Amino acid sequence: MPDEAVLMECAHSIIDVVPRLTRLMSKDLRLHSSGLFTSSQFRVMVRLFREGPQCLSRLAEYMGVSLPTMSKLVPGLESRGLISRHRDPQDRRRVLLALTDAGVEAYTSLLECTESHIGEWISHLSPAECHDIVAALAILDQAFAQVELPESYEAEDCSASREEVA
Amino acid sequence: MPDEAVLMECAHSIIDVVPRLTRLMSKDLRLHSSGLFTSSQFRVMVRLFREGPQCLSRLAEYMGVSLPTMSKLVPGLESRGLISRHRDPQDRRRVLLALTDAGVEAYTSLLECTESHIGEWISHLSPAECHDIVAALAILDQAFAQVELPESYEAEDCSASREEVA
DNA sequence: TATTGTTATACTCTATAACTATA
């Protein structure tokens, strides 16, 4: 198989599998948090926990969402006392977000719970298989992290996607 | 490292990486289809293309969404002539969905386009790395396919997720 | 003038509950 075909096979596999994994995890999170946390909210907390306090723009960039989207995502967590929001004294345009103590606790608990569910799902795998999965995901993550999506693709790029019946 | 720790490390990696991959792919799809297709619509087309005509319930089950959600997802594709909807003569409660010719064409084009973008993102990987990724995703897919989410988790399961400030 | 963030508006995805039609 030529290298090009290998790449396409890999791309196909990613398209096929990855969204299905995400959906199941989202559903599990919603279920086991009794509807209190969505994936997006959880990911905000993940980021704040790991990287510490930061401003809206940086969070939005990391999550790959627009600034208004991020701006609307935050109040739901703030109103429950899980994150705090303060003007940055250095640059008063910025808003610094941070996990509160309650936020850290909720995050930790959610993470452990999600990990334990997923751990059960993959409990029949061998250590070697787990290791391979971690390695594969790391490679993918690094590759995707370097992608810069264009503002919009040229019309020529995927012309047939615009051929649908009116 | 004990087996348990390996499982948790793997679970952690999945939680961390997989949603980020999905988000980038969704964004790319939206961009390169000029906003005409969402991930969910695309996944419906993927399924219909591979498995042929089938009823709403089966589609909903595969996608992991509720029947009303699926029911609302379909008109957007039908109104553009990409899928057809017919009563099943054998069981008149059922509605059979199928890709139209235009739907097949749009799907094929979208798939190729998405594959080619992702192919570029991972173009620096070696064939061996690609192979490892395909294998890892296959294992994960199979493991996740066997998961049956409960109606709701017991309160004891993730109690701290309900400790947030009122 | 450029950047940060919010508000207004609109659309999609999602769910639950209540309903109709069919088996």
Added chain:
DNA sequence: TATAGTTATAGAGTATAACAATA
């Protein structure tokens, strides 16, 4: 009675455009 699907309603996530405040 049980199943397939729709409709009604509600809430979250998403975007673009227009705006205010700050640098």
